[in-house]
Amino acid sequence: xxxxxxxxxxxxxxxxxxxxxxxxxxxxxxxxxxxxxxxxxxxxxxxxxxxxxxxxxxxxxxxxxxxxxxxxxxxxxxxxxxxxxxxxxxxxxxxxxxxxxxxxxxxxxxxxxxxxxxxxxxxxxxxxxxxxxxxxxxxxxxxxxxxxxxxxxxxxxxxxxxxxxxxxxxxxxxxxxxxxxxxxxxxxxxxxxxxxxxxxxxxxxxxxxxxxxxxxxxxxxxxxxxxxxxxxxxxxxxxxxxxxxxxxxxxxxxxxxxxxxxxxxxxxxxxxxxxxxxxxxxxxxxxxxxxxxxxxxxxxxxxxxxxxxxxxxxxxxxxxxxxxxxxxxxxxxxxxxxxxxxxxxxxxxxxxxxxxxxxxxxxxxxxxxxxxxxxxxxxxxxxxxxxxxxxxxxxxxxxxxxxxxxxxxxxxxxxxxxxxxxxxxxxxxxxxxxxxxxxxxxxxxxxxxxxxxxxxxxxxxxxxxxxxxxxxxxxxxxxxxxxxxxxxxxxxxxxxxxxxxxxxxxxxxxxxxxxxxxxxxxxxxxxxxxxxxxxxxxxxxxxxxxxxxxxxxxxxxxxxxxxxxxxxxxxxxxxxxxxxxxxxxxxxxxxxxx
Numbered sequence: 001x002x003x004x005x006x007x008x009x010x011x012x013x014x015x016x017x018x019x020x021x022x023x024x025x026x027x028x029x030x031x032x033x034x035x036x037x038x039x040x041x042x043x044x045x046x047x048x049x050x051x052x053x054x055x056x057x058x059x060x061x062x063x064x065x066x067x068x069x070x071x072x073x074x075x076x077x078x079x080x081x082x083x084x085x086x087x088x089x090x091x092x093x094x095x096x097x098x099x100x101x102x103x104x105x106x107x108x109x110x111x112x113x114x115x116x117x118x119x120x121x122x123x124x125x126x127x128x129x130x131x132x133x134x135x136x137x138x139x140x141x142x143x144x145x146x147x148x149x150x151x152x153x154x155x156x157x158x159x160x161x162x163x164x165x166x167x168x169x170x171x172x173x174x175x176x177x178x179x180x181x182x183x184x185x186x187x188x189x190x191x192x193x194x195x196x197x198x199x200x201x202x203x204x205x206x207x208x209x210x211x212x213x214x215x216x217x218x219x220x221x222x223x224x225x226x227x228x229x230x231x232x233x234x235x236x237x238x239x240x241x242x243x244x245x246x247x248x249x250x251x252x253x254x255x256x257x258x259x260x261x262x263x264x265x266x267x268x269x270x271x272x273x274x275x276x277x278x279x280x281x282x283x284x285x286x287x288x289x290x291x292x293x294x295x296x297x298x299x300x301x302x303x304x305x306x307x308x309x310x311x312x313x314x315x316x317x318x319x320x321x322x323x324x325x326x327x328x329x330x331x332x333x334x335x336x337x338x339x340x341x342x343x344x345x346x347x348x349x350x351x352x353x354x355x356x357x358x359x360x361x362x363x364x365x366x367x368x369x370x371x372x373x374x375x376x377x378x379x380x381x382x383x384x385x386x387x388x389x390x391x392x393x394x395x396x397x398x399x400x401x402x403x404x405x406x407x408x409x410x411x412x413x414x415x416x417x418x419x420x421x422x423x424x425x426x427x428x429x430x431x432x433x434x435x436x437x438x439x440x441x442x443x444x445x446x447x448x449x450x451x452x453x454x455x456x457x458x459x460x461x462x463x464x465x466x467x468x469x470x471x472x473x474x475x476x477x478x479x480x481x482x483x484x485x486x487x488x489x490x491x492x493x494x495x496x497x498x499x500x501x502x503x504x505x506x507x508x509x510x511x512x513x514x515x516x517x518x519x520x521x522x523x524x525x526x527x528x529x530x531x532x533x534x535x536x537x538x539x540x541x542x543x544x545x546x547x548x549x550x551x552x553x554x555x556x557x558x559x560x561x562x563x564x565x566x567x568x569x570x571x572x573x574x575x576x577x578x579x580x581x582x583x584x585x586x587x588x589x590x591x592x593x594x
Contacts, residue, residue, distance in 0.1 A: 001163065003171045007086070008061040010035035012162070014154040015075040016129075016147050018136045022301035022308070024189060027075040028133055029144070031151040032056055035065075035159060042148050045137075048079055058084040067091045067109045067158055069178060070312065073185035083185075087178030090161055093169050095313050096177075100462075100472040113157055116164040121153050173468040177313070180496040183503040184312050184320075191305030192328055192510045192518065193347070194298075195340040195562060202338075202575075203295045205582060210290070211236065212578045217286045217571075221247055239287060241265060253277055256423045276407070276426055285571050289332040297325035304342075310512070316481070317488040318469045318496075320512060329513050334568030334575065339518075339557075346526035346558040350533045351516030352541065353551040354378055355494070356413050356487045362548035363466075363486060364449035368442060370548065379406035386438040408435040413487055415480030450483050457482045465489045466544055467497075490544055491515060498540035507532060523558045530554045 004010060013032040017025040027048050032041045034056060041055045054076070058064060064084035066072045068091040076083060094112045105111040113120040129150040132143060139147070202209065214237045218224045223243040227236050241263055248255050248263075255273065256264040270284040299308040306328045314321035324330035328339060341347045352358070357378050361369035372381040380398070383389045383405040389398045404425060411421045422432035440447050457463045457473045463485050464470045469492070471485055495512050502509050507529055508520040517537075521529035534552050541550035557563050564572075 003166050004063055007063040010063045011056045012065045012155050012158045013072055014151050015072050016133045016151050017075055022299035025074045025078050027078055029148050029151055031155045033155050054081050060085040063088055069181040070185040073182050077189045083182050086175055088174055089178045089181050092177045092313050093174050096470055118160045120157050170468050179500045183499040184310050186503045187509050190510050191307035193342050194300050194304055194306050195338050196304045199338055209578050217282050221283050272424055294325050299326040316471055318492040333565045334571035336565045337562045337572045339563035341559045343559050346523040348519050348530045348554050348556045350552055350554040353553050355491055355515040358550045359487045359490050362545035364446040366443050366445035369446050386442045412439055415483040453486050454479050454482045465493050467493050494540050494544045498537045501536045
């Protein structure tokens with residue numbers, strides 16, 4: 001326990017709480033134990049609500065320990081308690097210690113205990129207690145005692161797990177990760193404002209919109225067929241791969257294929273190809289909508305806020321993985337127009353420009369690559385540096401070349417080979433090979449750094465970010481994933497640090513989204529909030545990248561306007577026109593009936 005011996009107190013804490021779909025947590029009970037003294041606090045909801053602060057210290061001399069701490073910290077917010085200054089989340093640290101190893105026991109508290117050979121509560125008993133808590137009150141005296149006892153068992157288990165793990169935890173960096181879990185709790189508490197009336201209209205009329213949407217979009221493609229039989233109950237339309245193949249031939253588009261020779265029809269392929277061929281974008285958006293959209297799954301609380309678990313640190317690279325059906329930014333792009341600031345309020349989507357290119361340039365110390373990023377248009381500058389376009393070229397004078405060098409630059413960061421790059425470009429393999437050769441010649445230090453990272457992983461069995469988030473390398477490691485890890489995982493570090501700094505500065509963060517944040521403020525001060533966000537995001541990039549700053553861009557939306565994602569704008573307008581037509585038809589039928 002030497003690693004945490006400097007703390008005057010070490011508090012192990014667990015809450016049981018009730019949370020309806022899309023709502024904030026309602027604490028039911030809490031058990032906390034101070035590790036040195038053994039002092040234990042067992043507190044039921046009525047007493048919790050009378051406390052103005054937790055019954056234990058939360059200053060910098062106290063280490064607050066939890067398993068998936070954002071859940072406990074959400075209860076702190078519900079009780080209006082001050083946040084702990086120092087947070088150690090054993091879920092996050094267990095993920096870091098085992099990331100990439102594919103443990104069979106999972107990463108729940110039970111899984112972590114099993115992994116370390118620690119006796120623990122039976123999974124069936126744990127599930128029954130969880131169901132009891134999620135049922136909500138009122139509770140009998142016996143049920144209250146059972147929940148407190150269950151909560152206490154988790155605290156006892158937490159103490160055993162801490163002892164088993166602490167010698168392998170890099171405490172200073174672990175506290176940085178715990179700091180983000182406090183930010184995550186605040187972000188989940190706030191939620192994203194949604195146009196509830198429009199959502200209700202969509203849910204009510206979705207079957208009708210669904211059918212008209214297919215007919216409207218497919219009129220340009222002719223690739224959907226009507227289903228017959230019981231399968232038509234769920235969705236009356238089926239995508240025809242044969243008709244799609246015919247459409248591709250008519251439009252002279254070369255499409256990626258599987259090893260079997262069949263067309264690759266996964267969404268990743270459609271997304272990649274739609275970037276190369278904009279005429280594919282509408283059919284891709286329609287397929288994604290029909291395949292993924294479950295409007296009733298979108299978690300919206302009674303206050304009109306989309307609120308769901310961010311699932312922090314769930315991905316191998318440490319990125320958040322919120323539910324794609326519950327989180328509005330996980331749905332099709334056009335549905336993001338449901339995001340709408342409340343009266344008197346405004347939102348801003350602030351993102352880092354070409355974040356992954358900038359990270360690669362900074363961490364590889366490739367001066368030419370850094371110059372390309374600093375130019376403001378790294379892809380056109382790459383083409384200039386490679387001698388493919390003249391020094392006075394612009395994106396308007398050489399759009400095709402810029403597009404090709406952009407695809408190449410992004411492909412390199414994802415470890416894409418010449419064949420895949422050729423397919424993405426719609427060009428012969430020889431052309432892709434030449435682009436990759438130019439990239440190697442132009443940015444040799446980047447290539448040495450990238451290949452060095454893969455070699456390090458293969459030889460030593462792990463890769464780390466600048467703040468110590470680790471992926472362990474197993475026998476079946478994918479070199480492409482390893483090559484991509486430094487950019488993705490350090491980008492995740494940057495976003496987490498920015499969220500921590502933003503929330504600690506008192507700014508209202510509604511959501512983190514890959515390389516961006518959605519912030520909220522009163523409409524008359526949103527510009528000041530955006531300015532502060534720019535400064536903090538640049539500061540975060542400089543901290544992660546050793547002083548190298550990344551640029552940020554911002555889009556502001558004020559009430560009554562809704563958020564707009566250009567990729568889904570056409571679909572959103574089409575859906576609105578369908579709803580308007582349906583409304584006009586209903587009104588006409590009502591007049592006839594009267």
